[in-house]
Amino acid sequence: MEEYDNLKLENQLCFPLYACSKEIIKKYKPYLDKLDLTYTQYITMMVLWDKKKINVKELGKYLFLDSGTLTPVLKKLEQKGYIERNRNKEDERNLIISITKLGIELRNKVKDIPNNISKCVNLEQTEAVQLYKLLYKVLNGLK
């Protein structure tokens, strides 16, 4: 073991995470382009399909994003008619994001994307599960 081996790119754990994430997101592009969606808009809609109604703070917890990133994304999704942005009457600090009818319909147009992406990823089912578990172990265990 050389003195600086731990500084080699190929010996890092973060780098393949970073590269892998970016490269897979590129695979979404042709599918998302057809629907005029970005990856960030897409994962935002994923939360909305599930929750229907949520404030920015909560949304940010699910997505690991802050208002600095989310505000412009949500304004875009509002422009496209997929969500509504309304202040909470009980607490005007909260912005409630709610999915629209058009937003709900969008789900039908993206429902084949996960399968198509799976085909790009050259892993056995068991390996994919293993990877998934390890990633969440890291994500939930970060100190």
Added chain:
Amino acid sequence: MEEYDNLKLENQLCFPLYACSKEIIKKYKPYLDKLDLTYTQYITMMVLWDKKKINVKELGKYLFLDSGTLTPVLKKLEQKGYIERNRNKEDERNLIISITKLGIELRNKVKDIPNNISKCVNLEQTEAVQLYKLLYKVLNGLK
């Protein structure tokens, strides 16, 4: 299995990759801030510590980045005195990036970072190895 379960955020493989990558990169920040480096600048230097001299195209292959991203990063690193940017006399299209003395010295200042990051990641050694292997399998096998 509900009709739309494959569209739930928690059932994606890409999302934990994306989130994990970002969250770990945040852990680098306090260490890199002290040295006035960004993560992108840091991984660029990692290649340079290893290769000493490389053109932008090759560098981009290692880092999974294109000239659109690398050009400003390399100009910054040049400003800081860690690298030099020179055209190849044999083929003026090529920009040769070479590490400077100051760039080589920088390696001593970052050598504890990988260990510190490892401590943030709550994985056993065997799990980290497993994760590493799966990530490179995905990265090298993307279709």
Added chain:
DNA sequence: TACAATTAAATTGTATACAATGTAATTATA
């Protein structure tokens, strides 16, 4: 109840990230 502290979003500034395009150098070929 004034006012300090806290909270939620929005804003600002900096740095990626990448597709698309532009430019200059080199290579291939009619």
Added chain:
DNA sequence: TATAATTACATTGTATACAATTTAATTGTA
């Protein structure tokens, strides 16, 4: 050999991503 095609890098435009700050609303407390 003239020119078409290719290549390497830079530039442009759009969209994140995030730290730091600001703003407005709410809560806690002296």
